[in-house]
Amino acid sequence: MAKRGIKDVAERAGVAVGTVSRVLNDHPSVTAEVRARVKAVIHELGYRPDPFARSMRSKVSRLIGIVIPDLTNPFFAELVQCAERAASEHGHNVIFMSSFDDAAKEADRLAQLAGRKVDGIIIVPSNSPHAIKAPKGLPLITVDRLLPDHPGVAADHRAGARVAVEYLAGLGHRRIACIAGPSGSRPAEDRLQGYLDVMRPLRDHRGAKVEPLFVNAAFDYESGRAAGTFLLARPRAERPTAIFASSDQQAIGCLRAANDLGIPLPAGLSIVGFDGIPLSNLITPRLTTIVQPMPEIADAAISSLLGRRKMPPLGKPDLFQCELAVRESSAEPVLEPAAINASR
Amino acid sequence: MAKRGIKDVAERAGVAVGTVSRVLNDHPSVTAEVRARVKAVIHELGYRPDPFARSMRSKVSRLIGIVIPDLTNPFFAELVQCAERAASEHGHNVIFMSSFDDAAKEADRLAQLAGRKVDGIIIVPSNSPHAIKAPKGLPLITVDRLLPDHPGVAADHRAGARVAVEYLAGLGHRRIACIAGPSGSRPAEDRLQGYLDVMRPLRDHRGAKVEPLFVNAAFDYESGRAAGTFLLARPRAERPTAIFASSDQQAIGCLRAANDLGIPLPAGLSIVGFDGIPLSNLITPRLTTIVQPMPEIADAAISSLLGRRKMPPLGKPDLFQCELAVRESSAEPVLEPAAINASR
DNA sequence: TGTCCGTTTGGAAACGGTTCACTACTATAT
DNA sequence: ATATAGTAGTGAACCGTTTCCAAACGGACA
Structure with a gap:
């Protein structure tokens, strides 16, 4: 049971080492019969080719x-x-x-x-x-x-962001803010563009243009919280009813900010994240997010x-398309445009 | 500028390949003078020994x-x-x-x-x-x-847990509950033992034994939340004033549970986690925890x-000793034992 | 001066595979 | 039947190091 080499296999199978090598590398010119015999011996001996010797010659390291x-x-x-x-x-x-x-x-x-x-x-x-x-x-x-x-x-960050914001718009939201990523980051820029793509043509119930509102922040939790606090610190009538965050960490931070301000989720505010990290599905409320097809x-x-x-x-x-995972952090706005209109 | 080998170096330095190899491996028997010359050539040629050839012979892969x-x-x-x-x-x-x-x-x-x-x-x-x-x-x-x-x-999970619970006890807490890890897990058992080590000799202000209270839960966020909800769902007078969780994820979940129950932190409840994961220092309130010396x-x-x-x-x-990181999720209990006594 | 010994160096074998030039054999075409 | 082409398999060279053995060298000692 000493160290087994390719030549032990060759000898035991009654073939040349070159042949064993070809069996190992699925080279075509080996009879099925010989191939089977060699494989049997390999299995029997528990032979494992040495990756170093292999790589040295073949220049392939796997x-x-x-x-x-x-x-x-x-x-x-x-x-x-x-x-x-x-x-x-x-x-x-x-x-x-x-x-x-x-x-x-x-x-x-x-x-x-x-x-x-x-x-x-x-x-x-x-x-x-x-x-x-x-x-x-x-x-x-x-x-x-x-x-x-x-x-x-x-x-496809841009398209993913569009899906997120379209979803919020489709729910009836119009005051949709965005926590953008750090400026200079390519993914961040793309996501912001996606947000703007949807916001620009959007009209409220009276047909007026709606104003995009975004703030740059690092992708992490704490920055998201700060950004959220900033966005939500305004009179209720002007406050965003939905926030699209550029990362789940930001979204979770923002969620925290909403909580601290006593804003109920998702009734008072819808939040959609981006990334689909495992944690996003564990927190309360479970985060609606754009999940990247990481696999x-x-x-x-x-x-x-x-x-x-x-x-x-x-x-x-x-580019790969992202998918919207609707969970618990988003819903229709409590006061629909019509209702707002009626209450005037 | 073709692929350079050890023999190119040897040739250029006017020595044998074996000598170059010895220089490479800091073998003692090489004159300082030769060593310097070889090293100069190595540097000049930008030579890098092939790790495969090296490993094949030496049986060391790094x-x-x-x-x-x-x-x-x-x-x-x-x-x-x-x-x-x-x-x-x-x-x-x-x-x-x-x-x-x-x-x-x-x-x-x-x-x-x-x-x-x-x-x-x-x-x-x-x-x-x-x-x-x-x-x-x-x-x-x-x-x-x-x-x-x-x-x-x-x-040293057990000692770490002791530090955490001693800290809580030192703050004045007596109704200290524990979210234990999953039974069967070695680290979980150890942490629970640490908790019990401190709880057993503990006495309240009247000198009566205090009852340990723990519940097993998986190490993740959601399990922590469930466990927290369970532990906190009792009349205020019986409710734990402090909870030691066996993981930061549990602690964060528990923190969430407290929040949902309207218990203010850290005034109404102190929570201490375990592990010291980065997230523990990002959430609000920042989590007091036992940080493992991972490096x-x-x-x-x-x-x-x-x-x-x-x-x-x-x-x-x-075993390595953990360190207590006191942050924002823990404080003295609002009603100290003496105060409770006085109010009767 | 000659011998012995320790240090430094040279040269080649070895490591365990892959690859390549080549042979032996078969099947097909002429 | 013979030339031809194609396929299976052989055996040795080779990949780039390390390591071992022997040779060369130089100093100490008799």
Whole structure:
């Protein structure tokens, strides 16, 4: 039961090592009969090819590198989890690295991955403005935070935002505010555009234009709370009846703000988030949100890297449609436009 | 600028490949002069040794495997992030895998890691009762969820729980309830024991024993909310004035329950959580909690695996002390024991 | 001066696979 | 029947290191 090598298998099966190698790699020119015999021996001996020896010659590592800014962000955590699952399904393993949103660390990680000769790299770029230095010759794909000069895959943030706001408008809301993401962030800008797309043509019950109202805030919980407090701190008649937040964390913070102001949900205020992180379905009230198809996004990224799907061109990233999950944080406004009219 | 190998370096430096290898590995028997010359050439050529060729011969991969049940659990996400940082500081990279809390998947992942010839494995075992099949000869260490027949490193849950409950008792609380973790979970049992350790000798202002009160619940948010609702649904005079939750997620859920019942925090109820996840410091009120020294825990796990720290013996795991972070969710009870007495 | 010993270096084997040029054999076309 | 093409399988070279053994060298000691 010593260490078994390919030549033990070859010997036991009565074939040459080259043949065993071809069986291992599903090379076509092996008789079904021989293939079966070899496989039997492999199984019998519990033989496992040494990945290092294998990679050394073939230049294929079956390793994917993934670099994200911060794993404590639940959205990225979900991404990593999905990517690992997808890679696993394609027979690959994942080397995980965190860049801590620091450009220097990011560059270092990238260099390490290149040195490891991974088959591809998935990266959520750090927020610093610099262009990432991709080791050339190595497939690299950006996810979520798209970069102009690299292929990327992401949710269609703009369309997703439209769905959210259309839903709120369809419910009868007209004073719909938006907690936008940090300016400068591509996903944030896209979501804001989606919001504006819907708001611009919108008319109230008297046919008057409605004013878009948005405030920029970081994607996190606390910023969402602050933004929510700001938006809701106005007389009831002017106060938004619905808020579209650019992230679930913001939405949850905003929800908290509403709570603190004594605004009942969803009667007094509807809130819709974005991302679909697990927590969004655990809080009370359960958050209506736009869920990003993370498994599909991750799978597309992996498939592209492995050449099993065409790599998206530089200008046009691979976009995935989001889905609206209607839950408990949204409802029709208590005072419908008609009612408001009547009460004058 | 073609691919550079060790022999290009050797040639350019006028030495044998073996010598270059020795320089690379800091082998002592190389003259300072030769070493310097070789290093200069290495730098000049931008040479990077191929990790595969290196690993094949030396049997050292500089790779650490980490297997956790579920990355969407923020506690595990933090663990992974810390472990990656620690591994990185030791010149290692991390292969991340998720077991989805499934014993079969877990076994498969472990086998894959063994096949990859990682230098060590960090695992948070799935909750299934089975013993994990560790590839023998491969250093493996369990974290958080300790297993009897494997070395482990974790926070001292019992002592941490004691600190939390002592803190509440010191504040003057006597009706202190506990949301225990799921029975069967080692960390949960330990935390409950810590709670009981403090409660048993506790006496109220009249010198009477106080009754421990606890309810088992899963570690997640929703379970915490349910448990909180249960504990708080009793007449004010009997209602706990403080609750020690076994996880931050439970605590946050419980906080929500208190909110729904109109109990003001921290005036009407003090809540202390456990874990110190990032979210605990973002919510309102900021959660008083027991923070696990995750960086230290992760570093200990990595160091043990790499033999740079003695591996903890099977029976006695490596325990780390937690720290109490006093924040906004806890305060003295409004009616102190003396006051209650006086008002009779 | 010669011997012995320790240190530094050179050269080649080894690691465990993949790949490639080539042979042996079969089936098909001429 | 013979040339031809195609397929299965062989065996050795090769990938880029580490490691081992022996050789070269230099100093200490007799």
